[in-house]
Amino acid sequence: MSSDALLSAAQRKSIAALASARRRREAGLFAAEGTKCVLDTLGAFRLRTLAATAEWFAEHPAQAALPQAVTARRPDMERMSALSTAPPVIAVYEIPEACEPRVSAGELVVALDCVQDPGNLGTIVRVADWMGVETILASHDTTDIFGAKAIQATMGAISRVRVHYCDLAAQLAALPEGMAVYGTFLGGENIYTAPGLESGGVLVMGNEGRGISPATEALCTRRITIPSYPPGRPTSESLNVGVATAIALSAFRSRLINRENGL
Numbered sequence: 001m002s003s004d005a006l007l008s009a010a011q012r013k014s015i016a017a018l019a020s021a022r023r024r025r026e027a028g029l030f031a032a033e034g035t036k037c038v039l040d041t042l043g044a045f046r047l048r049t050l051a052a053t054a055e056w057f058a059e060h061p062a063q064a065a066l067p068q069a070v071t072a073r074r075p076d077m078e079r080m081s082a083l084s085t086a087p088p089v090i091a092v093y094e095i096p097e098a099c100e101p102r103v104s105a106g107e108l109v110v111a112l113d114c115v116q117d118p119g120n121l122g123t124i125v126r127v128a129d130w131m132g133v134e135t136i137l138a139s140h141d142t143t144d145i146f147g148a149k150a151i152q153a154t155m156g157a158i159s160r161v162r163v164h165y166c167d168l169a170a171q172l173a174a175l176p177e178g179m180a181v182y183g184t185f186l187g188g189e190n191i192y193t194a195p196g197l198e199s200g201g202v203l204v205m206g207n208e209g210r211g212i213s214p215a216t217e218a219l220c221t222r223r224i225t226i227p228s229y230p231p232g233r234p235t236s237e238s239l240n241v242g243v244a245t246a247i248a249l250s251a252f253r254s255r256l257i258n259r260e261n262g263l
C-alpha cells in the first residue's frame with residue numbers, strides 16, 4: 001500500500017474498533033492520532049496502517065511513500081477517531097509484547113497503583129520522559145496506556161517510556177535488596193527535606209480517589225508527602241496525580257543534580 005491506495009470500509013471499521021480496550025487486546029493493535037503523536041512514534045512501534053487525508057500526505061511526502069499509507073476522506077477520519085476533534089492522520093501500531101521489567105538498584109522508577117484517568121496516565125508518561133524515567137510499573141487495574149486519550153496525552157513520550165502492567169505488590173516485593181519504595185501519603189516525610197532522595201528508588205503514586213492500596217502500602221519503605229505552602233494555610237484537599245508525580249520527580253532530580261554538583 002501507499003498513499004495512492006484508498007482506505008477500505010473494512011480498514012475503517014477495524015481502526016474505529018480500536019477505541020475498545022477489548023478489541024485492542026484481541027487485535028494486538030493500538031492507534032496514535034494527530035501529527036505530533038504520529039511523527040514522534042513512527043519508528044518506535046511496528047506500523048500496520050497509516051491513514052491520513054490527501055492534504056496531510058501532500059505536506060508529509062516521506063510518510064506518503066510508506067507502504068502502509070492509505071488515503072482517507074475527512075468523514076472517514078471522523079468515524080475512526082476516538083478524539084473529540086478528528087485529526088488528519090491516524091497510525092495503527094502493533095502493541096509490543098509484554099516483558100519482565102528490569103529494575104536496577106540505582107535507577108528511579110515510577111509505580112502506579114490503580115490510576116484510572118487516561119489523561120493522568122498519559123501525563124505521567126510524558127513527565128517521566130522529561131525527567132529521564134524509562135520504566136513505569138503499573139497495577140493490572142491501572143487504565144490502558146494504549147487507549148487513544150492516554151496515547152494522545154503522552155505527546156509521543158510512549159515511544160521512550162515503557163509501561164509494564166504487573167502484579168504490583170509482587171513486583172515491589174521482588175525489587176533488588178535495599179531499593180527504597182517511596183509511597184506518597186499525607187503526613188509523610190517532607191519531600192523537600194527528606195534524606196536519601198538522590199539515590200533512586202521506586203516512587204509509588206496511588207489512585208485518584210483512594211490513594212495507595214493497603215497491599216501496596218505494606219511494601220512502602222518510606223512515606224513521603226508534598227506539603228502545601230505556607231504550612232497551615234487553607235488549601236485544596238489534594239493534588240492531581242499527574243501534577244503530584246511531576247513535583248515528586250522534580251524533587252528527586254533536583255537532589256541528584258545538587259549532589260553531582262557538590263551542593
